[in-house]
Amino acid sequence: MSFVLQTTDMDLGDTPIENIFINDYMPMANGTYVKVYLLGYKYAHDRDINIEVNNTTISKHLDIPLEDVLRSWDFWEEKGIIEKIRPENTRNVNYEVKFLNLKQLYIKNNINLWLEDDSLAKTYVYNTRDLVDANKVPEINNMFNNIDHILRKQTVPGEKKKILDWIHDYNMNPDVIEKAVYYSVERRGVKNLPYIEAIVRNWYNDGLTNMEALMNHFKESDEKYYRYQRVMKALGLDKRPMRDEERKLIDIWFEKWKFTLELALHGCEQDKNPTPSVSYVNGILRSWNEKGIKTIEDIEVLDKRKENPKTSGAKKQVKKAQASVTRFHNFEQRTDKYSSAQLEDIARKKRDAYSQRAKGDA
CATH class of the missing domain: 1.10.10.10 (Winged helix-like DNA-binding domain superfamily/Winged helix DNA-binding domain)
Structure with a gap:
């Protein structure tokens, strides 16, 4: 068996x-x-x-x-x-x-750390020095500052070390890492690092390791978010989270008023205030919408119309003044067709007639 x-x-x-x-x-x-x-x-x-x-x-x-x-x-x-x-x-x-x-x-790594105090200390000092050195690089320092602003909190050294790992592991530019944090918070409403790393990893898999490739990707796959980014960047507000009211206003420009991105960005250029805002640009675009403006060419036509009434008004005033002078000086008086002798004879006759009437009245 x-x-x-x-x-x-x-x-x-x-x-x-x-x-x-x-x-x-x-x-x-x-x-x-x-x-x-x-x-x-x-x-x-x-x-x-x-x-x-x-x-x-x-x-x-x-x-x-x-x-x-x-x-x-x-x-x-x-x-x-x-x-x-x-x-x-x-x-x-x-x-x-x-x-x-x-x-x-x-087990080996942890036992070695606990048994060798000097090794543990060296590891801690190395990590701290690594972060200090990284912060000396302007691009890295700006990235950390902007990430703190986007997350509305101060990232701890362990989190910063993790973010540095992303740059190394995924060969990502600091500005792309920063944009991943922004995208996670703004578009997905998530602030935890594992979720953000998943976004970074997906971008890496798609070859989106620089801002040009990333923005082209947004243009093709997420047009609304792409418009948000272009508008906020044009106003210099792309380093902070967007507010809900700002999104609603920008959506009106494109979905209700049917403006092109080119026209919306042209409106952003008109905001010369020290602190530009979406609401100020919204006022400009609302005015354009009420006037039927849909292209930049329409704005040029409107500007010409604004100039013409002033010019034509001045011309009318000149013509009016000239007409008054012409009417006065060109008036043909009845005495123009008599000679001086004839005029004197007419005047004498009128005086005599007046004298005769005066005697008769008396």
Whole structure:
């Protein structure tokens, strides 16, 4: 008598993944890096000698370029959770990958910290110095200040260290990290760092690592948010959270009045106040809407109309004055057709007639 277990035609097994990876390492990686790690870990766990697997196998299985697989192992090696093993002086891409036990790493690291006080102190001083050095870079310093303003709180050193990790891990510019915080707060209403990091990671996966690419993305996928950003930037207010009333006013410009972005930005240029505001620009645009203005060309026509009435009014006054002078001086008097002798004879006759009437009355 013997005992036999039936085998399945498909893989219905289990691959245990340590929670340390899920909680601590997975959030810092993009989706491709995670997929490569998990599939490689599965192959390592299965240990099926009948199946030969390597980086090329992973590339085909995940339908991704081999270069992405190699970059993934570079990333995880840098994080210290795998080792690449290959013969010296060879550039073979199908090297062996050794997955380190994360629990053991965690225990060793913490025991060393507690047993070596000097090491613990050095670690703390290093992190503090790292932040101090980072703050000496104007772009980094501005990023931290703006993030504090957006979150309406002072970020602690641990949070700042995490944000610096994003710049390194995702190769992100500081202004893009800042915009991720702004987008999370303004568009999603979320202020916690794990959620913001997920946004950063998604942008990285989409290749949105600079502001130009990011704004083009917003223009195509989130036109309303793109308009918000352009208007607030034009007014110099893009470093603070938007207010609900500002969003409502901007929505009216485009959705009710049907203004173009070009015209709205032209309206922003008219706000010359020391402290520009959306409400002031709204007053300008409301006036334009009431006058039927829908393009910048319409504004130019209106400006010409404003100039013409003043000019034509002046001309009318000149004409009126000239007409008065002309009417007075061009008046043809009846005496103009008599000679001086005839005029004297007429005057003498009138005097004689007047004298005769005077005697008769007497």
